[in-house]
Each structure stands twice: as structure tokens, then as C-alpha cells.
Amino acid sequence: MRRLRRLVMAAGILLPLPAAAAPYAPQDEVERGLWMQVNEAERKLQTSDFVIRDPALNAYVRDVLCREVGEDQCGEARIYVMRTPYFNASMAPNGMMQVWSGLLLRMENEAQLAAVLGHEFAHYKERHTLRLFHNIRDKTNAAAWLGFVPFGFVAQLGIGMSMFSFSREMERDADAKSIDYLVKGGYDPAAATRVWSRLRDEMDATAVERKTKSRKDKNGGLLATHPPSAERVDTLKALAAAHPQAARDLGRERYRAALAPFWGKFFDDQAKLNDFGASEYLLKQLAEGGWTAELLFARGELYRRRAQAGDFQAAAGFYRDAAAAGGAMPEIWRGLGLSLIKGGDAEAGRKEIHEYLRRAPDAEDRAMMVMLAGEPT
Numbered sequence: 001m002r003r004l005r006r007l008v009m010a011a012g013i014l015l016p017l018p019a020a021a022a023p024y025a026p027q028d029e030v031e032r033g034l035w036m037q038v039n040e041a042e043r044k045l046q047t048s049d050f051v052i053r054d055p056a057l058n059a060y061v062r063d064v065l066c067r068e069v070g071e072d073q074c075g076e077a078r079i080y081v082m083r084t085p086y087f088n089a090s091m092a093p094n095g096m097m098q099v100w101s102g103l104l105l106r107m108e109n110e111a112q113l114a115a116v117l118g119h120e121f122a123h124y125k126e127r128h129t130l131r132l133f134h135n136i137r138d139k140t141n142a143a144a145w146l147g148f149v150p151f152g153f154v155a156q157l158g159i160g161m162s163m164f165s166f167s168r169e170m171e172r173d174a175d176a177k178s179i180d181y182l183v184k185g186g187y188d189p190a191a192a193t194r195v196w197s198r199l200r201d202e203m204d205a206t207a208v209e210r211k212t213k214s215r216k217d218k219n220g221g222l223l224a225t226h227p228p229s230a231e232r233v234d235t236l237k238a239l240a241a242a243h244p245q246a247a248r249d250l251g252r253e254r255y256r257a258a259l260a261p262f263w264g265k266f267f268d269d270q271a272k273l274n275d276f277g278a279s280e281y282l283l284k285q286l287a288e289g290g291w292t293a294e295l296l297f298a299r300g301e302l303y304r305r306r307a308q309a310g311d312f313q314a315a316a317g318f319y320r321d322a323a324a325a326g327g328a329m330p331e332i333w334r335g336l337g338l339s340l341i342k343g344g345d346a347e348a349g350r351k352e353i354h355e356y357l358r359r360a361p362d363a364e365d366r367a368m369m370v371m372l373a374g375e376p377t
Contacts, residue, residue, distance in 0.1 A: 024093075024127065034133060035094055042096045045080055052081040052101065052262075060258040061099055064110055065117045068185030077121065085269035087199060089116050091124040093133075104259060105266040106198070106282065110251025111182065111191035118181035119192075122174040131170070172235065179239040186247040189240035197233050198285060202278050209277025267298050276306050293327030297335070304339050312343035330360035334369070341372070350374060 026032040045051065052058070058081055066074035079097045086102040097120060107113045123129065175192070182189045200216040207214035217229060240246075259266075271279050279302050287295050300318035303311040319336035322329075337352030353373035357366065 031130070031133075034130075038092045038094045038096065042078070042092070042094065045096070045098075048082075050082050050084060052083050054081075054262075057081060057258065057262065061113070061117075064114050065097075065121065068114050068118050068181040068187065069121055070184070073121075073125070077124075083265075083269070085266070085273055089120050091120040093124065093127065093129040095124070097121075097124075101262070101266045101269065105263070105270055106195075106202075107255065108194070108198075108250075108252065108285070109191065110255040111187040111249065112195045113255065114182055114185055114187050115178055115192035115195055118178035118185075119174045121181070122177035123170065126170070126173055126177070128170040128174065132167070171232070175232065175236055176239055179236070179243070183243050183246045186249050188248040188250055189243050189246050190237070191250065193233055193236040193240060196236065200230070200233070202281050205277040205281035206275055207277070209275075209280075264294065264298070268301070271298075271302050271305060276302065291321070291325070293322045293325040293329075293332075296322035296325060297327055297329060297332050300332075300335050300339070304335055304342075307342070312339045315339040316343060330356050330363065333359060334363075334365075337373070 091097040203216040304315040316339040333356035340349030
């Protein structure tokens with residue numbers, strides 16, 4: 001089916017977009033031009049290899065949005081969960097919403113996810129994108145600006161970052177309405193503050209590791225849809241405090257259960273960004289309730305890949321801790337063996353590689369591991 005869709009797209013045939021409520025229709029020729037651009041981007045997005053098509057995960061994200069904005073409104077959104085390891089979510093004026101795996105990795109609970117989804121939905125409902133569009137149109141040549149907006153190009157890459165940097169007024173408006181959505185859905189309104197304060201701390205962790213100045217108080221450029229700032233954290237805290245009688249549901253266990261099949265892959269994507277400070281920070285935050293076998297394994301992988309002085313020894317310790325915590329993933333012994341070999345204990349490392357091969361006889365990297373361990377084929 002996906003191959004057929006690609007062939008149809010290549011032939012220049014426009015596919016129909018999924019049915020959704022349409023509370024707003026373009027009002028003039030310029031707005032219709034914008035809609036054409038965004039609709040075309042969505043059609044290309046539908047065939048992207050970056051889209052995570054798992055029915056359970058997609059249903060879960062949609063259910064969170066519907067719980068807070070209501071069934072009557074959530075049908076306006078067409079949600080695409082993207083495997084892209086950065087913190088981002090966006091919603092286009094035609095109802096196309098993207099949620100990136102890097103954002104899902106960073107959320108501690110369902111309420112935090114609801115805070116971000118509500119923020120983006122508020123931008124959409126208040127037509128902030130259109131207001132910004134008209135503002136730019138008034139100052140520039142609209143036709144030239146439409147030609148500049150690379151929605152199709154971005155979506156084709158599968159990393160459709162929002163192309164709009166909203167004003168302070170719009171951001172405050174979306175933040176306020178996201179708190180209202182949280183309260184309506186029965187979520188803890190303080191969850192929104194936690195999202196942005198943690199993002200600031202993550203930027204600090206990156207800066208410490210790289211020995212640079214933190215970018216947490218930087219206002220971004222065209223692509224900075226979500227500028228993390230101290231002012232924003234303070235505002236969200238005050239907005240949440242205005243609802244002392246609100247429910248305090250966080251949905252931590254529900255969130256963990258929904259993300260469990262994907263968490264390992266999402267963190268692996270994060271680790272490959274070569275941002276050790278941020279990755280280590282994320283692991284420590286996720287381990288606030290205790291280090292699980294999965295978290296210990298991920299930490300071992302992180303240190304093994306960094307490969308600085310002492311990292312192989314540290315990684316070996318984390319892998320052993322993961323096994324002691326009940327971890328049964330064969331990759332634990334693979335990582336342990338590689339760490340021991342790289343750390344100078346080749347004999348012990350080969351034994352662990354043998355154990356890995358025993359636990360995963362059909363491993364994709366079996367041939368390479370057999371060569372490394374000296375096991376006869």
C-alpha cells in the first residue's frame with residue numbers, strides 16, 4: 001500500500017487527506033495558496049518513512065488530545081507521530097499535527113504530553129498561524145513569501161518542523177489555553193511548568209558537557225517555535241496556581257505503558273546525537289523513581305559509545321547492574337562484552353559475547369560477533 005501511494009505521488013496525483021472536521025475555510029486567494037502548500041506537505045508526509053504508524057501509539061496520543069480538548073474538537077486534528085529525536089510538536093492551520101519522538105522521550109507522564117499538545121492545539125484554534133501569515137503578508141510580497149515556505153520539502157524529509165515563530169502575545173495566549181485544557185481534561189496543570197523547566201535544565205547539561213554557555217535563555221530565530229525562557233516557566237507556574245481545585249492526575253503509569261515498546265529505540269536515536277550531557281540528564285530524570293534494568297542498559301550504551309577515559313569500565317558496571325536488576329535483553333551481554341574488550345579484558349569480554357550469542361542465536365550481527373568472540377560457525 002505504501003509503495004502504491006509513493007507511485008501515485010510520483011505521478012503527480014494528489015491523494016485525498018484523511019477526513020477531519022473543517023471549522024475554517026480559506027477566505028481569499030492568498031490563504032488558499034497557503035492551504036495548497038500545507039495540504040501538499042501533508043500528502044507527502046503520509047508516505048514518509050519517518051512516520052510511526054503503530055496503531056496503539058497513535059491511538060494513545062490522540063486519546064490524550066481528545067481528553068483535554070473534547071471529542072467535538074479533537075476530530076479537527078490529524079496527528080502524525082514522527083521518529084525524529086528532537087523536542088518538537090507543531091500544528092499547521094489545516095489541522096495537521098506532528099509530534100516528534102524526541103518530545104515523547106522527554107515527557108515524564110501523560111499530563112506533560114497533554115500540556116504540549118494543548119499548547120499546539122491552542123495555536124491552531126486561535127488561528128495564530130494565519131494571523132502571523134497575514135502580518136507577514138502585509139509587510140512583504142505574499143506570493144514571494146508563499147514560494148519561500150518549504151512545507152513540501154520539509155515534510156518530504158520527514159522532519160516537518162513548524163515554520164512559524166509566534167509572537168510573545170501568541171505564546172502567552174497558547175500557554176494560558178493549554179492550562180485551561182489541562183484543567184478540563186482532569187490533568188495536573190502544574191505539569192506544563194515541569195516540561196519547560198526540564199528543557200532548560202537539559203540545555204544546561206549540554207552546555208556543561210561541551211564547556212559552552214547554556215542556550216536556555218536564547219530567543220531562537222525562524223524555527224524557534226518553543227523558546228524556553230525563565231519568563232515562560234514563571235508564567236505557567238502562576239497560571240497553574242490559579243486553579244487550586246483542579247484535579248492532579250499525572251498519568252505516569254499509563255504513559256510508561258504506552259511508551260514501553262518504543263522507549264529503547266527513541267533513546268538510541270537520542271544517544272546517536274552525540275549530546276552526552278543531554279542524554280545523561282534525561283536518563284537521570286527518568287530514573288528519579290529508581291534505576292530500572294532498561295535505564296541501566298541505556299546508560300551503559302551511552303557511556304560505551306562516548307568511549308572516553310574510564311567510560312568502558314563505567315559501562316561494564318552499568319550492564320552488570322542491568323542484569324542484576326532482572327534485565328533479560330541479550331544486548332546487555334553484548335554491550336558488556338564489547339566494553340570489557342575495549343577496556344582491555346579481552347578474555348572476559350569474549351565470554352560475555354558468547355553469552356550474548358547463546359541468548360540471541362539469530363542476532364543480526366551474529367557473524368561479526370562470532371568473529372569477535374572466536375566462536376566456530
